[in-house]
Amino acid sequence: MYGMIHQALRDMAIQHMGDAGWAALLQDAGLKQPLFIGMDYYSDETTMTLICLIAERLNMPLDTALHEFGGVWIDFAGASEYGRILQMAGDDFVTFLESLDRMHASIRSNMPKAEMPSFELIAADTEQMQLRYRSTRNGLAPFVQGILQAVAIRFKESVIISFHLEDGGALFIIKRTLPHE
Template identity: 25%
Template sequence: MKGLVFTEFLEFVETQMGADMVDAIIDDCELSTGGAYTAVGTYPFSELRDLLLAVVKRSGAEPGDLLRAFGHKLCSTFASGYGQYFDSAGSLFQLLASIDDHIHVEVRKLYPDAELPSMRIAGRSSDQMLLDYRSERGLEALAEGLIEATSNYYREPVTVSTTQMSDADGEFVRFTIDRKAA
């Protein structure tokens, strides 16, 4: 997993819960890195999972709530660092539609070893999008937070619901994203 996610997660924890919490969760985990990450490095996903679980254990937060909130923070980072994707898309649905076929293609050019989720449009109208999220990492709450924060970025209020699904390719989560009436 790209180091940017790790550095942003630790910054998120520090902002929300303090530097002592960051030190404590790093101490709680047996991390091969010792908790030292760079934004451009690549690190085992298991370390992010362990850090997340350490925060949950120490804070009592629900993992899904924590990941959704982190998704909001991560969206802000993406919007400031990769604003050209947000600007060229122009709307939430356009940005979501461009993830697999454009944004992830560009990410793989920069980071060929990146393990990215799949996000495919299963249906779309002017007021609703069905987005199928596939990942072995179980970070759908993070993706949900990113979707919610992106809707805020574009000032396009939506409601987001999830449904666990499966097909011949395995299990996935379907996000139903409905535009709210103005």
């Protein structure tokens, strides 16, 4: 994964553990370079090592840490040079979900090694949405759930998000808790 992900993980770790905690975590991960460069590519193993260590240090299940990191990632990406792409992805939650693949294609042009997931909005009405997520990476559905929750909040949507794992991804059920017109 690209260094931007690691920069966001750093923000999450420092928020919970401080600079010294982040430094200790890097040492435990066997990483000598404390600075991750946003456009450099790092192994998925490095990413998962970091998130697993963060979860361990915070005494939380890995799925919970991934979910929380999804929210951190949206805040981080929104404040980065990719914030404009997020803003242009839609004026409402449903439109945003419909344009996820286009948004990722736009990002991929700057990050050629990126293995982007794919999304398909299967159904959407005033009460709920169904979103299919596909990825070559396993175990990231809680991260996506956290992203979706953070995006819903940005669009002032009150939702409950659950998912069912499928081969190569997950099906997300997004239920609105307040009526939507």
